[in-house]
Amino acid sequence: MQTCIAAFQSMTQALGAQRALSRAAIRTRVVKLNANQTTRGCAYGLEFACAQQQNVKTILAAASIQASSYIGGGQP
Amino acid sequence: MIYFDNAATTFPKPPTVRREIDRCLRDYCGNPGRSAHALSLAAAEAIYDCRAEAAALLGVPSPEQIIFTYNTTHALNMAIKGLLRRGDHVLISDMEHNAVYRPIWALAGFGEITYDVYPTFPEAPECDTTAILSGIEERLKPNTRMVIASHISNLCSAMLPITEIGAFCRERGLLFVVDAAQSAGIEAIDCTAMQIDALCAPGHKGLYGPQGTGLLALREGLKMSTLLEGGNGINSLDGAMPDFSPERYEAGTLATPALAGLCAGIRFVRARGIDSIRAAERRLYRRLRDQLTELPGVTLYAPAREGSTLLFNLDGIPSAEAAARLDEAGICLRAGFHCAPLGHATLGTGEDGALRVGFSVFNCAEEVDVLVRVVAHILHKMRK
Numbered sequence: 001m002q003t004c005i006a007a008f009q010s011m012t013q014a015l016g017a018q019r020a021l022s023r024a025a026i027r028t029r030v031v032k033l034n035a036n037q038t039t040r041g042c043a044y045g046l047e048f049a050c051a052q053q054q055n056v057k058t059i060l061a062a063a064s065i066q067a068s069s070y071i072g073g074g075q076p
Numbered sequence: 077m078i079y080f081d082n083a084a085t086t087f088p089k090p091p092t093v094r095r096e097i098d099r100c101l102r103d104y105c106g107n108p109g110r111s112a113h114a115l116s117l118a119a120a121e122a123i124y125d126c127r128a129e130a131a132a133l134l135g136v137p138s139p140e141q142i143i144f145t146y147n148t149t150h151a152l153n154m155a156i157k158g159l160l161r162r163g164d165h166v167l168i169s170d171m172e173h174n175a176v177y178r179p180i181w182a183l184a185g186f187g188e189i190t191y192d193v194y195p196t197f198p199e200a201p202e203c204d205t206t207a208i209l210s211g212i213e214e215r216l217k218p219n220t221r222m223v224i225a226s227h228i229s230n231l232c233s234a235m236l237p238i239t240e241i242g243a244f245c246r247e248r249g250l251l252f253v254v255d256a257a258q259s260a261g262i263e264a265i266d267c268t269a270m271q272i273d274a275l276c277a278p279g280h281k282g283l284y285g286p287q288g289t290g291l292l293a294l295r296e297g298l299k300m301s302t303l304l305e306g307g308n309g310i311n312s313l314d315g316a317m318p319d320f321s322p323e324r325y326e327a328g329t330l331a332t333p334a335l336a337g338l339c340a341g342i343r344f345v346r347a348r349g350i351d352s353i354r355a356a357e358r359r360l361y362r363r364l365r366d367q368l369t370e371l372p373g374v375t376l377y378a379p380a381r382e383g384s385t386l387l388f389n390l391d392g393i394p395s396a397e398a399a400a401r402l403d404e405a406g407i408c409l410r411a412g413f414h415c416a417p418l419g420h421a422t423l424g425t426g427e428d429g430a431l432r433v434g435f436s437v438f439n440c441a442e443e444v445d446v447l448v449r450v451v452a453h454i455l456h457k458m459r460k
Contacts, residue, residue: 010109011109015121016139031112040313041314042311043311
């Protein structure tokens with residue numbers, strides 16, 4: 001399974017996003033981003049199946065949660 | 077032992093609070109927000125749970141707007157010093173605790189701000205909203221930027237009309253800061269509906285968490301300057317603190333076991349229901365007030381305002397001495413000035429302060445009756 005990452009500014013935002021996605025039955029895992037995935041040092045993201053990327057974006061937008069970027073899945 | 081010092085800190089705590097603190101220390105007390113390993117994540121999730129519970133209880137739209145502090149004083153200092161700018165004018169009520177008065181007094185002493193005090197008429201039988209709003213309006217200046225209100229006094233049960241003051245402030249573009257030290261968990265609070273910009277609350281009083289916990293609920297979109305700077309596990313290569321809540325305001329490791337306990341405390345409050353808690357404590361208040369009113373030699377302050385806190389004096393006995401005699405009888409309550417010189421002056425308690433009874437959900441009618449009997453005995457012995 002190919003995995004993508006939604007990057008967030010903080011652990012709090014990542015956990016808020018994880019709760020919103022969990023309510024929609026989308027499984028995610030909190031990961032600490034690699035240094036080359038951030039510009040300012042420590043940051044967190046949610047790893048999920050790339051097949052769910054559009055659903056993830058839609059659900060987070062509906063919950064007014066904004067990922068700082070999406071990593072993987074062939075999209076910027 | 078009978079504990080009536082719940083306005084200072086509630087005791088005992090619900091068993092669920094004690095159990096969760098213990099469970100945290102045994103099972104998941106990693107450093108929250110610092111890593112993605114299992115123990116750090118478990119701690120971060122516990123803290124997020126606490127934010128979510130607090131946000132739901134206080135009518136805050138997003139858990140991210142709940143900032144954890146050590147206590148209400150810490151939260152008030154953050155709001156006051158983080159939102160005010162040099163040259164601002166502030167209005168505070170005549171019932172404010174030193175948690176408000178001292179930071180304001182210090183800023184004024186440094187020449188940073190000016191302030192005035194508006195009257196709230198706590199001795200009136202009912203809250204006079206019109207008079208309070210008029211008092212605020214009369215003291216407005218072109219540079220007035222903030223109004224601070226103690227939701228419920230820490231001395232008596234006088235409550236300010238928060239909803240109306242919030243609307244008044246929003247209409248005039250003023251910041252509205254609320255000290256909810258005595259109301260969080262006891263009165264319904266909806267920060268959004270009440271148009272509160274910054275609500276400061278303790279975790280260890282009406283929310284039944286442990287000491288060392290408090291919170292600041294900051295309106296979304298409002299940005300404060302920081303009181304503390306330091307590490308928080310994100311943007312570690314930046315010299316500047318992040319510009320988003322709550323991480324902007326939470327430097328250093330949070331008190332995970334205490335916040336896990338606070339989460340259990342808030343869940344306890346939500347399960348019992350604010351209405352039920354308030355009703356139970358008011359029943360005790362009426363029972364005590366009505367019996368003390370019948371005793372000659374007892375002076376009550378603002379007795380018509382029913383709530384969770386009753387202030388009184390025994391004629392001819394300094395409050396500290398009366399409290400010591402009550403302590404000998406196994407009754408814990410607080411004497412003196414309760415860190416609220418403005419309020420004591422407003423109520424006219426005099427040079428010795430007064431005795432304060434504060435109820436929690438764990439008090440009962442029998443305890444009130446014991447207190448009344450001991451008070452009657454003390455007065456009787458004094459007259460001999």
